[in-house]
Amino acid sequence: VIATGGGAAAQDENLRHMLAEGVVVALLVDPDEVVRRVGQGSGRPILDQAADPRAEARRLLAVRTPYYARAHVSVDTAGKPPATVADEVIAAYERATREG
Numbered sequence: 001v002i003a004t005g006g007g008a009a010a011q012d013e014n015l016r017h018m019l020a021e022g023v024v025v026a027l028l029v030d031p032d033e034v035v036r037r038v039g040q041g042s043g044r045p046i047l048d049q050a051a052d053p054r055a056e057a058r059r060l061l062a063v064r065t066p067y068y069a070r071a072h073v074s075v076d077t078a079g080k081p082p083a084t085v086a087d088e089v090i091a092a093y094e095r096a097t098r099e100g
Contacts, residue, residue: 009071010064019070023096025089026071029078031057072096 002022009015009024018024029037034057038047050056068074073092077085 006060006064006068010067012067015067015070019072023073023093024071025092025096026068026074027085027089028068028074028076031061033078034061 004014004018009018009026015024031054035047035053046060047053047056073096075085075088075092080088
């Protein structure tokens, strides 16, 4: 498992390599949840420096969504504990590798 930041997959060349070399799983979350999870002063410069972190999260998601949509599979993380998300990622990976 290689976990990149959301911006890494939102660069065409990076995403092409990822898709060619392995199963790409996009973890989906809405912008308000992003801000709730990381909070202010999170060490996430793009959000930390934004006058309105929620607006910046919405802007980033709008730009990145077309890239995320190219993932082999997606897992919605809204309202789910990490263990549930991990189980869903494993199941999605297994489905993707069987369907090949």
